[in-house]
Amino acid sequence: MMFPLMSSMVVSLVLQLALISPLIHGFTNHLMVTPQSPVVQIGTNVTATCVILNTTEVTADDLYWKINSSIIPKEYYTKINASAVSVTLHITDEVGAWLFCAARSTSHYINPSKDRFLHGIFIKKGYHPEKPENLSCKAMQEGRWISGNLTCRWDSASRQTESVPTSYTLFVEEHPGPIFNVTTQDTKITVRMDVFPHHTSLVVRVVAHNSLGKAESEHLEKEAKEFVKTFPPSNVKVFAEEMFPTSLLIEWEHPIERVYLKLAYQIRFCPHGSHVWRHVSVPEEYTEKDITSFRLQNLRPFQQYDVQVRCKSRRGGYWSDWSANVTQTTPEDSPASKPDLWMLYAGGGEVQLVCKDPEMSNGRITAFNVTIQRSGNDSSEQEVVPVQQSGATWMSRQGITPLRRVSLANQKFIKACATASNSVGTSPKACLHVPSSPSGRHRVEGMKVWSQDGQMFVEWKRPNSSAVSEYVIQWSDRTHTDWQRENGRTNKTAIKGKLQSFVCYNITVYPIRAGWLLKPTSLEAYLEQGAPLEGPSVTRTVPGYDHAVLEWSTVPLERRQGFITNCTVFYRRNDKPPGTYADPPKAMAVPANATSITLTQLSGNTKYEVWVGMSTIAGMRNGTPHTFNTLKHAPGMVEGIVVGVSLCFLFLVLMVIILCIYKKDVIKENFWPQIPNPGESTIGNWSPGYPLQAETPKENCVTGVSVLDVGVCEVKLGFEDDKTSLSLKKDKYLSEEHSSGIGGSSCMSSPRQSVSDSDEGPDLADSTASTVQYSSVVASSGYKGQTPGSQSQHSIFSRSESTQPLLDSEEHPDVLLQRSPRETVFPPNPDDFRPLGGEQQPFCPLKEDAEQTPESDSLQDDTGAPLSSYMPQLAGYRPQ
Numbered sequence: 001m002m003f004p005l006m007s008s009m010v011v012s013l014v015l016q017l018a019l020i021s022p023l024i025h026g027f028t029n030h031l032m033v034t035p036q037s038p039v040v041q042i043g044t045n046v047t048a049t050c051v052i053l054n055t056t057e058v059t060a061d062d063l064y065w066k067i068n069s070s071i072i073p074k075e076y077y078t079k080i081n082a083s084a085v086s087v088t089l090h091i092t093d094e095v096g097a098w099l100f101c102a103a104r105s106t107s108h109y110i111n112p113s114k115d116r117f118l119h120g121i122f123i124k125k126g127y128h129p130e131k132p133e134n135l136s137c138k139a140m141q142e143g144r145w146i147s148g149n150l151t152c153r154w155d156s157a158s159r160q161t162e163s164v165p166t167s168y169t170l171f172v173e174e175h176p177g178p179i180f181n182v183t184t185q186d187t188k189i190t191v192r193m194d195v196f197p198h199h200t201s202l203v204v205r206v207v208a209h210n211s212l213g214k215a216e217s218e219h220l221e222k223e224a225k226e227f228v229k230t231f232p233p234s235n236v237k238v239f240a241e242e243m244f245p246t247s248l249l250i251e252w253e254h255p256i257e258r259v260y261l262k263l264a265y266q267i268r269f270c271p272h273g274s275h276v277w278r279h280v281s282v283p284e285e286y287t288e289k290d291i292t293s294f295r296l297q298n299l300r301p302f303q304q305y306d307v308q309v310r311c312k313s314r315r316g317g318y319w320s321d322w323s324a325n326v327t328q329t330t331p332e333d334s335p336a337s338k339p340d341l342w343m344l345y346a347g348g349g350e351v352q353l354v355c356k357d358p359e360m361s362n363g364r365i366t367a368f369n370v371t372i373q374r375s376g377n378d379s380s381e382q383e384v385v386p387v388q389q390s391g392a393t394w395m396s397r398q399g400i401t402p403l404r405r406v407s408l409a410n411q412k413f414i415k416a417c418a419t420a421s422n423s424v425g426t427s428p429k430a431c432l433h434v435p436s437s438p439s440g441r442h443r444v445e446g447m448k449v450w451s452q453d454g455q456m457f458v459e460w461k462r463p464n465s466s467a468v469s470e471y472v473i474q475w476s477d478r479t480h481t482d483w484q485r486e487n488g489r490t491n492k493t494a495i496k497g498k499l500q501s502f503v504c505y506n507i508t509v510y511p512i513r514a515g516w517l518l519k520p521t522s523l524e525a526y527l528e529q530g531a532p533l534e535g536p537s538v539t540r541t542v543p544g545y546d547h548a549v550l551e552w553s554t555v556p557l558e559r560r561q562g563f564i565t566n567c568t569v570f571y572r573r574n575d576k577p578p579g580t581y582a583d584p585p586k587a588m589a590v591p592a593n594a595t596s597i598t599l600t601q602l603s604g605n606t607k608y609e610v611w612v613g614m615s616t617i618a619g620m621r622n623g624t625p626h627t628f629n630t631l632k633h634a635p636g637m638v639e640g641i642v643v644g645v646s647l648c649f650l651f652l653v654l655m656v657i658i659l660c661i662y663k664k665d666v667i668k669e670n671f672w673p674q675i676p677n678p679g680e681s682t683i684g685n686w687s688p689g690y691p692l693q694a695e696t697p698k699e700n701c702v703t704g705v706s707v708l709d710v711g712v713c714e715v716k717l718g719f720e721d722d723k724t725s726l727s728l729k730k731d732k733y734l735s736e737e738h739s740s741g742i743g744g745s746s747c748m749s750s751p752r753q754s755v756s757d758s759d760e761g762p763d764l765a766d767s768t769a770s771t772v773q774y775s776s777v778v779a780s781s782g783y784k785g786q787t788p789g790s791q792s793q794h795s796i797f798s799r800s801e802s803t804q805p806l807l808d809s810e811e812h813p814d815v816l817l818q819r820s821p822r823e824t825v826f827p828p829n830p831d832d833f834r835p836l837g838g839e840q841q842p843f844c845p846l847k848e849d850a851e852q853t854p855e856s857d858s859l860q861d862d863t864g865a866p867l868s869s870y871m872p873q874l875a876g877y878r879p880q
Contacts, residue, residue, distance in 0.1 A: 030055040031063075031119040033101045039124040039164060039211040040091045046123060050101035052083040058103040058117065060085045066100040096124050096163040126164020129208035130157040132187075132217035137172075137204050138318060139196055141230045141256060146196040150227065153188040154206055154217060166210045173203045175221075197224045198260060222316070229318035231255035233265065233292075233309045238328040245301035245333040245362070251293040252309050255320065258290065263311040266319070269296060272304035272327055287314065301333035301362035302422075332363030334425025339368065341418045341430040342472065342483055343517075346405055351434055353403040354395065355418050363422035370403045375412040394480050408436040433516040440519035442467050442511050449507050449525035456499055456527050459492040460509050468518075472510040477503050478558065488512075501528035502561035529562030531619030536567065536595075536612040538626035545604045545634030551596040552612045552623065562616030564592040571599055574609035574627055585609075605632040 032051050040046045050063055060079050065072040065087045078086045089099075100120035137152040152170055160166045165185060172191045173179040177200060180191045204220040233252035240248060250267060265282040282294050299305065308322040340356035357365045365387050372381040385403050388396050395402055406414055413435040420427040446461040458473055474483040475495055482497045499505065507525050511518040534555055542549040550569065572585040590597050602608065607629050613622040660667060668674075 029053070029119060030058070030116050031101050031103065033099070033119045033121050035121070037122055037124065039126060041128055041212050042091050042094060042125050042161075045088055045090050047086055047088045048099055048101075048121060049080065049084060049086040050119070052103075055116075059083065062104045063101060064104060066102065067097050091123070091125055094125055094161045094163075096122060098122055124163040124211065126161045126210060126212055127159045127166075128212045129166045129210055129215045131215040132156050132168065132206045132208055135204065135206055135217050135220050137202075137220065137227050138229050139224075139227045141228070144257060145260060146198070146228050146256075148193040148196045149190050150193060150202075150204075151188070151190040152204060152206070156187050156208060158208055158215075160210075164211050166208055169207045169209070171203075171205050171207070175201045175203055196228075200224055202227065225261060225313045226316040228261060228313055230261065230263065230311060230313075230320050232320040232323040233311050234323070236307070236309050236323045236326055238305075238307045238326045240328055240331050242331045244295075245331040246299045247295050247297045248299060248305060248307065248328055248330060249293065249295050250307055250309065252323070253292060255311065262314045263287065264314045265294070265309060265311045267294060267296065267307065267309050268322070269305050269307045271300075272306055284314070299330050300360065301330050302364070304329045332422060332424050335362050335365070335420050335422060335427030336360035338428045338430035339365075339418050339420040340483075340485065341416065341432050342474075343416070343432065343434050344481055348407075349409045349436075350405050350407045351414075352405050353416050353418075355401050355403055355420070355430075356399055357401075358420050358427045361420065361422065361427070363424055365420045365422050367421050368401060368403060369419045369421065369426070371417040372404065372406060373415040373417075375414065398480065398482060400482075406434075408434070411436055431515050435517065438517055438519040442513060443519045444471075444509050444511055444521050447509060447521045447523055449523050451525070451527050454527075456495045456505075456507075456525060457492065458495065458507055458509065460521070462488075462491050463511065467513050468511045469514055470512050472512060474508045474510065474520075475499070475505045476508075477505055499527045502526065502530045504557055504560070524563075526562055529616050529618045531616060532561055532564075532614050532621035533559040535614050535621040535623030537623050538610060538612060541610075541626065541628040543628050543630050544602075545631045545637070546602050547598055547600045548602060548608070548610075548628060548630060549596065549598050550610060550612075554595060555614060560614075560616070562618055565615050565617060566590065566592050567594060568613040568615065568620070569597055569599070569610065570613060570622070571608055571610040573603070573606060575607045602630050604630050604634070606630050 030053050032053055034049050034051070038046060038048075048065075050065070052058060052060065052063070059082050063085050064074075065077065067089070072087055072089070076087050076089065078088065080086060085101075087099075098120050099122075100118060102119075103117040132154040133156075135152065135154045137150050139150050140147050150172055152172075154168075156166075156168070158166050167183055167185050168187065168189070169181055169183040170189050170191060171179060171181045172193070174193075174197050177197065180193055182189050182191055201221060201223050206217045208215045208217075233255055236250065236252045238248050238250050248269075252265075254263060256263070264284065264287055267280045267282065268277040269280070270277045280294075280296065282291075286294065296305075296307070305328060307326045307328065308324070310320045310322045312319045335358045337358040337360040339358050341353070342355070343351040343353050346352045353370065355368055367387060368385045370383045370385055372383075373379075383404060385401065387401050403416075403418065406416070408414065413433055415431060415433050417429050417431040419429050442463040444460040444463055446459075448459045450457055456475075460471075462468065468488045470488045471486045471490070472483050473486060473493060473495065474481065475497065476482070484493075484496055486493050495507075503526070505525055505527070506522055508520045508522040510520045532555060536552040536555055538550055538552045540551040555564075567590050569588045569590060570585040571588075572583045574582070576582060588597065588599070599608075599610070607627060609625050609627050611623050611625040613620045
């Protein structure tokens, strides 16, 4: 472990006390290390030797070395003899260290920790001092004389350590005279002499020294005056003389009496505010005569200058500080150069003539004399334009004077000339030929504009060095315009005007040939580009079902701050509930000059958020977000659906019609079964030997089965010869053309059920519906109330032929053929006729049951039984 300097000194003192303590108590230390407290130069080797004294208990083989707390390896040891061993170390670090020699334990009688077998030294590390360089000394002026204090300084390359510091001693020797010296650890010190030795020489040197050696600087031997630095000249004044417009007179006072020093003077001056100084030394012949004034010449008239003066000893020494700055303006003189005449296009076929003061105006320009000559006209127009110095307009602030606006209409060219006047005289004439259409024959090509180190540079290719006499470089923004002139032999220049960052300038190069303005070339450029100040705003959206047309406004030029590289349209769905993460936006890049775009592949009836970003090479700025909703249905979608459905319906109807045409027989057979015409059917006689298969239908009800039921009472009335006043209703039931058709009942008593209303269920109804029966009652008596003849009358029940199941009489036509046509056919058994619903239905006579005529009783069946005996059963008959 390395110890600092102070802790090392404390440890050294403790060690010395430990070494002395055995001697005080009568004990002797058996180890000794030499050399004692060595000072070693860093980068060199050090060798230490350990010697065993007054004991044979240990030998050199029992010794070992430690530096601080680290044991040194044996390869660094050198055994000198049986009682001495040395160690060699290479010093590399700068911190001092303790080097110990100790003995290992060889028996229980020897304890290495005892002071008798331990000894050490402290190694100091340092650098050898280097030679001081650049020694200089200076004696300052105090009041009206020179101070006796000489202050010297030097440069030192010496490195120092805490253990081995370096000190410096300065020696100043008057020749002849005493020697003054002073010591310091700094590189600057002041020697105080009794009196400054004005007329003697001084020898100055500095010595650097430490424990490792010393080094001496070069001797500085000079006259005492060469060490003096005086005050600057006092009371400096500058005068302008009207008779000398190109000079200024300077006066000052000596800072010190000449008996002490003879001084030389130097003057510097520059145009006010430029800080580019020009130095002029006052000739020695002027200072010999103790002259305290000087005239600066070859200055520009009417120019403001800053002037300063300083001095030093003519024998050498140090220059004083510069005097305070004095500003003065040279007198006016006649303008020595032409005014800078130029034109600006004003629109409408007009140009605005403008002019700057001559570069060498030599005074304040008060007016411009303008002469205008038009093509084809020898006469000229003259005008005197006074110069406004108020600075109310941007032109006056930039030193530009507007002269006159001239129209180029119906003119091939105009020639404008101008001179500038001040209080002393008039400048040379400047002329400019402005054609109505400049020629492009000598137009510059390959124009380039770029910025570098805060300046804007313009470069172009010369069309013809012999044809172009000069170039005019014009730059303008929307509010200001300026220009500068360049020689016709150059093709590159830096714009000298004050340009602003983030402002777009239109740079134009005009070639001029012998005063004639040629066709220009222009480019836009920025001194420095930045991100736009604002982004485009969406002004109009035309949403569709799966697309939308966006339009946005252009950003004003002054808000762009650079060339627009591209625009980016960002859009995303905005239909998520608040508090949820929005979808990442989709981006679509469009050209920089685009102001509209069509977004495709959108979702219908959806809310979208869209914004437009505008980019320059320095960054992007987004516009204000805008939302819109896409349409729920695409244009024509509803109409298409309606038209499609209509077409499908029409197609379906057409197919049904065609199907009906081609399948009319099947449809007719299933929906409208063929009903035979009873008048054209073959009527069979109803024999009593066959059961009557008829069904009594519901009253006032239309069923699927049509059965004609004829009441017995009505049949009976048809055979009454003495009933001449038969009602009209009863007569129609006696008609030979009447049929029940749809199951209506002619009975005026209780209603009768049809087959469809019976308890037989739907099967019976369907069965009877498929076998529709038609029957009629034909009376052999008179027609509708006519009086029948005297011959015996017979009632015949007949049925028409149809597709329904045949009656028994029809199923056995041979039986009918055996019977007389006039026979009445009855069922063979009256029990086959049963009332509807399973109960006997009462007989329904037209009149009183007691009112029986002989004619009705005369009707008999084949057995001779009267027909009236079967009437009650017929009224309630229903086929089984």
